[in-house]
Amino acid sequence: QVQLQESGPGLVKPSQTLSLTCTVSGDSVSSRSYYWSWIRQPAGEALEWIGRIYISGLTEYNSSLKTRVTISIDTSKNQFSLRLNSVTAADTAVYYCARDFGLNGMDVWGQGTTVTVSS
Amino acid sequence: QSVLTQPPSASGTPGQRVTISCSGSSSNIGSNNLYWYQNLPGTAPKLLIYGNYQRPSGVPDRFSGSKSGTSASLAISGLQSEDEADYYCAAWDDTLSGFVFGTGTKVTVL
Numbered sequence: 001q002v003q004l005q006e007s008g009p010g011l012v013k014p015s016q017t018l019s020l021t022c023t024v025s026g027d028s029v030s031s032r033s034y035y036w037s038w039i040r041q042p043a044g045e046a047l048e049w050i051g052r053i054y055i056s057g058l059t060e061y062n063s064s065l066k067t068r069v070t071i072s073i074d075t076s077k078n079q080f081s082l083r084l085n086s087v088t089a090a091d092t093a094v095y096y097c098a099r100d101f102g103l104n105g106m107d108v109w110g111q112g113t114t115v116t117v118s119s
Numbered sequence: 120q121s122v123l124t125q126p127p128s129a130s131g132t133p134g135q136r137v138t139i140s141c142s143g144s145s146s147n148i149g150s151n152n153l154y155w156y157q158n159l160p161g162t163a164p165k166l167l168i169y170g171n172y173q174r175p176s177g178v179p180d181r182f183s184g185s186k187s188g189t190s191a192s193l194a195i196s197g198l199q200s201e202d203e204a205d206y207y208c209a210a211w212d213d214t215l216s217g218f219v220f221g222t223g224t225k226v227t228v229l
Contacts, residue, residue, distance in 0.1 A: 037218075039164075039220075046121055046207065046220055046221070046222050046223045047156070047158070047164065047207050047209075047220040047223070048220065049209075049217060049218040049219065049220060051217075052218075060216065060217060061217065062215075062217050062218075063215050063216065063217055096163055096164070103152055103169070103170060104169050104170070104175075105154045105166045105169035105170075105175075106154075106156075106164075106166060107166050107169075107175060109163040109164055109165070110163060111162075111163055112163050
């Protein structure tokens with residue numbers, strides 16, 4: 001059974017960098033069948049796609065976040081990570097990682113982790 | 120940045136059929152696959168429909184998807200209390216070169 005688990009600080013100060021890791025079990029981030037994605041959801045708002053990475057290193061980002069986002073992959077730990085620079089209160093949200101099976105959709109999601117940006 | 124528009128709410132009584140619309144453009148729904156996700160309160164989103172109308176294993180056939188031009192819809196037939204959730208459509212957008220979600224629809228079972 002494939003499982004994804006987000007981890008990282010729940011509180012980040014304004015202007016600092018938000019860093020989250022998604023640990024994958026039951027599958028391999030090295031698989032050529034999937035992208036690995038990050039999505040977020042501010043309280044009471046819609047889902048927002050942040051970006052995704054493929055094992056080749058190819059990354060694709062939300063154009064509105066592109067200047068602040070980096071997604072990377074660590075095959076030795078079977079993890080992929082999100083870094084979001086220069087955060088503000090608007091970045092406060094539940095952050096999800098997900099397995100993106102291409103045309104078959106984002107079919108496995110982590111439980112989500114809440115990140116609050118506040119001093 | 121939601122470029123896919125959904126009605127904010129929909130409702131029905133148990134057993135009824137509810138339909139949710141999703142309106143986009145030629146750069147997203149008009150040229151790419153459409154997905155639907157169910158977001159139950161306090162849980163992670165769940166893939167309901169992929170490839171416009173296909174259901175992943177385990178999704179009841181009460182859920183059905185369709186697409187025509189730059190619009191799509193999700194139908195829930197035989198509405199049940201456990202269907203009370205937020206529903207999001209989603210698609211790749213060629214202009215934005217990224218994935219976009221809809222504005223979301225809250226389904227209430229009366």
